[in-house]
Amino acid sequence: MFKDVAVRHPFSKNERKRHDITSLFDRGALQPCCCSLAHRWYRVCPAAVAGVRPGWTGSCDERGGGGIRARERHQSHRHGWPHAELVDHAKQDADIIYSGSETMMTDFTLAMGGKIQEASITPLYMRPLAILVRPGNPKHLRGVADLMQPGVRLLVVNGAGQNGVWEDMAGRKGSMESVRKVRANIASYAPNSASARGTWTARTDIDAWLIWNIWQVSNPRLADVVPIEPDYAIYRDTGVALTEHGAANPQAKQFIAFLQSPQGSAIFARWGWQK
Numbered sequence: 001m002f003k004d005v006a007v008r009h010p011f012s013k014n015e016r017k018r019h020d021i022t023s024l025f026d027r028g029a030l031q032p033c034c035c036s037l038a039h040r041w042y043r044v045c046p047a048a049v050a051g052v053r054p055g056w057t058g059s060c061d062e063r064g065g066g067g068i069r070a071r072e073r074h075q076s077h078r079h080g081w082p083h084a085e086l087v088d089h090a091k092q093d094a095d096i097i098y099s100g101s102e103t104m105m106t107d108f109t110l111a112m113g114g115k116i117q118e119a120s121i122t123p124l125y126m127r128p129l130a131i132l133v134r135p136g137n138p139k140h141l142r143g144v145a146d147l148m149q150p151g152v153r154l155l156v157v158n159g160a161g162q163n164g165v166w167e168d169m170a171g172r173k174g175s176m177e178s179v180r181k182v183r184a185n186i187a188s189y190a191p192n193s194a195s196a197r198g199t200w201t202a203r204t205d206i207d208a209w210l211i212w213n214i215w216q217v218s219n220p221r222l223a224d225v226v227p228i229e230p231d232y233a234i235y236r237d238t239g240v241a242l243t244e245h246g247a248a249n250p251q252a253k254q255f256i257a258f259l260q261s262p263q264g265s266a267i268f269a270r271w272g273w274q275k
Contacts, residue, residue: 096240096252
């Protein structure tokens with residue numbers, strides 16, 4: 001079905017040694033960080049649908065060979081999307097744009113200056129906010145109420161599709177006191193998930209990390225997960241859109257169809273996503 005589809009590789013050099021590049025999408029489950037690591041093009045399998053980070057652009061190519069064509073691209077340090085350099089490259093040759101929330105897709109649409117075909121925007125799958133805790137859950141945290149207890153130190157992401165998500169959770173029942181208690185316990189704010197991962201690793205004094213469940217699914221040794229109670233639950237989706245360039249490329253359209261197919265859906269489900 002696919003010949004060549006190129007995607008920006010979201011992992012560091014050391015991480016690439018630990019991941020099967022031919023199943024990149026299948027490894028990362030659309031982690032919710034936006035253009036936060038070095039950007040290169042690598043050969044991957046089109047079945048690997050779930051590992052492109054939101055905002056990372058893909059380019060489909062007719063030049064054969066199976067899998068995804070590798071080509072070097074520019075390097076970028078930890079910039080959040082929309083970063084001007086990345087936007088410029090995306091405007092030139094990106095076919096497909098991924099988002100980590102509806103607000104993120106709106107930001108992409110504005111940043112791309114009309115290059116995204118808004119009629120093609122397709123919400124795909126959702127994932128819930130979760131509480132990640134240290135392996136073994138040494139603080140014995142069982143839910144949102146425990147996050148409000150004095151002395152609990154929290155890490156939150158406030159950006160890259162997670163703007164205000166902690167506030168949505170804390171205020172879900174209409175309680176200002178809950179919002180005050182959660183805010184008082186926040187020890188660190190990260191601009192995106194990749195930055196938060198670094199903080200979580202470096203700062204062992206932090207007890208809990210509010211982030212999408214998929215991060216624990218794809219990094220089981222990094223943390224344990226405590227599901228958030230239904231009455232505090234927050235969900236956001238991932239979506240995909242064609243650029244003007246991609247709208248003229250049949251492979252790009254076929255790839256988006258694959259993301260929505262039973263095979264694509266099964267991969268997303270395996271990594272914590274739901275319809």
